[in-house]
Amino acid sequence: MSNSAAPVDLNGIYAYSALLKIISQASGKVISGEEHFSSKKCLAWFYEYAGPDEVVGPEGMEKFCEDIGVEPENIIMLVLAWKLEAESMGFFTKEEWLKGMTSLQCDCTEKLQSKFDFLRSQLNDISSFKNIYRYAFDFARDKDQRSLDIDTAKSMLALLLGRTWPLFSVFYQYLEQSKYRVMNKDQWYNVLEFSRTVHADLSNYDEDGAWPVLLDEFVEWQKVRQAS
DSSP: OOOOOOOOOHHHHHHHHHHHHHHHHHHHHHHHOSSOOOHHHHHHHHHTTOOTTSEEOHHHHHHHHHHHTOOTTSHHHHHHHHHHTOSSTTOEEHHHHHHHHHHHTOOSHHHHHTTHHHHHHGGGSHHHHHHHHHHHHHHHSOTTOSSEEHHHHHHHHHHHHTTTOTTHHHHHHHHHHSSOOEEOHHHHHHHHHHHHHSOTTOTTOOTTSSOOHHHHHHHHHHHHHHHO
């Protein structure tokens, strides 16, 4: 019986080592990003959607949404606008685009799509969500008006609070039948605070608190409904 060791397949070991090296290099490229961000490429991407005035307007925005696979009314578009610090709904200027997309390190459709989970995650961060919510007021209002018209306010509230605030549908009904035709910034800010601090049964609502009259009247209206 022979005690000699089995011959070592050096070719096999070298091939396996080479394979591991290739996998390792490929993984590194995925992690670090195969292509670095290009300002030139980002600008060319912008001009795919911009008009002669060097602004992405409603038509360009529609095509942009179609290309990235997101409906214009999807909340991701609001978060993206916030990241771009866009001033007006439905419009991206060249400066907003370049500054925001540079911050996100996106110079093409595929890179932006890879950021969707990150953009959604901003909504789960309390501080970021508050900033997005406050941003939405100025973003959505007509720039010659100090307040949001009530229909726009209802749409934006549905987008921002519709899935998370248990009382949203009731509050929406209240706005539908109320005398209010606009919502000012103080009212807008306080609706978020109300949604975060007041229980769905309104049991901890402080009538002597510094809430806007709009919310006092909502609570009174809802309590009458509950009693009937």
